[in-house]
Amino acid sequence: MTAEPLLRVFDLTLEFKGENQQVPRSVLQGVSFDVFPHEVMGLVGESGSGKTMTALSIMRLLPPAAEIVGGEIFFGESNLLKLSAREMRAIRGDEIAMIFQNPRAALNPLMRVGDQVARAVSLHHEMSKSGAYEEAIHLLVRVGIPDAASRARAYPHQLSGGMAQRVLIAIMLACRPTLLIADEPTTGLDVTIQAQIFELIKDIRAETKASLLLITHDLGVVSEVCQRVAVMYAGQIMEVAPVHELFAQPRHPYTERLLSSVLRVDMPSELDTSKAMAFTSIDYENPGCRFANRCPYAFDPCWDHRPHPLNISASQMVVCHKVSQEIQ
Ligand SMILES: Nc1ncnc2c1ncn2[C@@H]1O[C@H](COP(=O)(O)OP(=O)(O)O)[C@@H](O)[C@H]1O
Ligand SMILES: [Mg+2]
Structure with missing residues (x-):
């Protein structure tokens, strides 16, 4: 190298x-x-x-x-x-972004997952609130979450471990x-x-x-x-x-x-x-x-x-x- x-x-x-x-x-x-x-x-x-x-x-x-x-x-x-x-x-x-072993613990338990991804989007890109939310849904689709628009309204405890890890990967993607x-x-x-x-x-x-x-x-x-x-x-x-x-x-x-x-x-x-x-x-x-x-x-x-x-x-x-x- x-x-x-x-x-x-x-x-x-x-x-x-x-x-x-x-x-x-x-x-x-x-x-x-x-x-x-x-x-x-x-x-x-x-x-x-x-x-x-x-x-x-x-x-x-x-x-x-x-x-x-x-x-x-x-x-x-x-x-x-x-x-x-x-x-x-x-x-x-x-x-630098990190994803952890226990994805549910890394998410905010009190906040819907779509909002958590949208927040990461707004932190990293100048965007309207609705634009950020739309981008969040795109990211959730991108990481393979089926029925992303409705899953976005779920809280972390309502997701399986695999789905929660996908959400974290979406948050990481928002950071580029x-x-x-x-x-x-x-x-x-x-x-x-x-x-x-x-x-x-x-x-x-x-x-x-x-x-x-x-x-x-x-x-x-x-x-x-x-x-x-x-x-x-x-x-x-x-x-x-x-x-x-x-x-x-x-x-x-x-x-x-x-x-x-x-x-x-x-x-x-x-x-x-x-x-x-x-x-x-x-x-x-x-x-x-x-x-x-x-x-x-x-x-x-x-x-x-x-x-x-x-x-x-x-x-x-x-x-x-x-x-x-x-x-x-
Ligand atoms: N809070 C802590 N206080 C004292 N020792 C710790 C603490 N956290 C981890 N360690 C010790 O640090 C070492 C390395 O831990 P860690 O990096 O978590 O290992 P790995 O990720 O490879 O399983 C372990 O021997 C562990 O016992
Ligand atoms: Mg370890």
């Missing part, structure tokens, strides 16, 4: 401060990845690996106890972490962002609806030419939707690669593990070994690689210091002592 990245997350480190915690635990440590213009980038990792905290750092919508203690987030020329709250609000409305962040947008929806929502997200991205950062714990989704992917484990990025390269030749032992557990689903004897891994607790305190205590290849340096990110090709980056040693 030759273009300048649209989003550059560099060395992002985030800690939770709390009265109950003696030692702040860095839930993100040195997280770095880029998203290029018009690209669909995946961020994949198990539950608890720090995907949502990464997204909320970009949006600057972190919970109060979370503190960014290092790193930078560039959106084009702007360092998002240095912007005033007001400048950030402008970016959030116009340039250049970067969309979708955080597990189909978790909790049934499989058919999931597939429909992904189709919609893909269509909309193609139509708007926006970049998409798609967050998921599901490698199947990554292979369907994304061009590149960053693999995250316990708050650290382990590998970044184009999707076809990652699937053809995973380089990080954790990626290997993740892929083999996807491929192994109907082989119970093998599944037992991955379960064994699940019972080892995550080693957040290790100054080296946080995967070391689960890694079959771990050797001394893995417990000593974090490996340097290594570009093993023009497009594939891996953070692993074993790989670094093999390459030298």
Whole structure:
């Protein structure tokens, strides 16, 4: 990729401060990845690996106890972490939009959904009230809501999860962002609806030419939707690669593990070994690689210091002592 990245997350480190915690635990440590213009980038990792905290750092919508203690987030020329709250609000409305895992919670429960979409339209376009409402109905039609004019009068609790997610996508469309962040947008929806929502997200991205950062714990989704992917484990990025390269030749032992557990689903004897891994607790305190205590290849340096990110090709980056040693 030759273009300048649209989003550059560099060395992002985030800690939770709390009265109950003696030692702040860095839930993100040195997280770095880029998203290029018009690209669909995946961020994949198990539950608890720090995907949502990464997204909320970009949006600057972190919970109060979370503190960014290092790193930078560039959106084009702007360092998002240095912007005033007001400048950030402008970016959030116009340039970066996010859809969340629980769409109903992201909607205002007391306001009809058509009015919520119309409000987003008026915030972003000079338009009469009736013009904005008309545009809102167009958007609801565009995101595949049947009988949109009458559904527009519904309140969020009267919609299914899939329909509510479509409404959020319509609100996002009204903003015409250049970067969309979708955080597990189909978790909790049934499989058919999931597939429909992904189709919609893909269509909309193609139509708007926006970049998409798609967050998921599901490698199947990554292979369907994304061009590149960053693999995250316990708050650290382990590998970044184009999707076809990652699937053809995973380089990080954790990626290997993740892929083999996807491929192994109907082989119970093998599944037992991955379960064994699940019972080892995550080693957040290790100054080296946080995967070391689960890694079959771990050797001394893995417990000593974090490996340097290594570009093993023009497009594939891996953070692993074993790989670094093999390459030298
Ligand atoms: N409010 C909070 N206080 C303390 N720790 C938190 C809080 N929210 C999330 N965490 C911790 O941050 C880590 C990353 O969480 P998150 O980004 O939500 O993971 P993911 O989205 O990958 O499932 C988790 O280990 C979680 O326990
Ligand atoms: Mg999450």
